[in-house]
Amino acid sequence: MKKQQWQTHVKAYNSSGLSKREYADSHKLVYHQFVYWSQKFNKAKSPSAFIPVNVTAKAQLQPQPKAACVPLGVLEYPNGARLVIHSPELLALLPSLLTR
Incomplete structure (x- = not known):
């Protein structure tokens, strides 16, 4: 799966209200890969806490x-x-x- 596809899934997950496990299972995604990409995209967009x-x-x-x-x-x-x-x-x- 390409980076853009993972990004689409992460955006959909963020607005889904599901747990990562539930989202990954319902979309037939490999859980540990989904967690990796979720952390990667969410870390990149999170603003500084300062x-x-x-x-x-x-x-x-x-x-x-x-x-x-x-x-x-x-x-x-x-x-x-x-x-x-x-x-x-x-x-x-x-x-x-x-x-x-």
């Missing part, structure tokens, strides 16, 4: 000595990206940023 953030508060950040650079918070995303927060001022802004 959103632009406008920070209006102008906090004056004071440089900290290296010995005092203990993280106050760490956000770890499923893709492995990490946001390490060392500043109390930035930590205070975090709840308002996460509710957007």
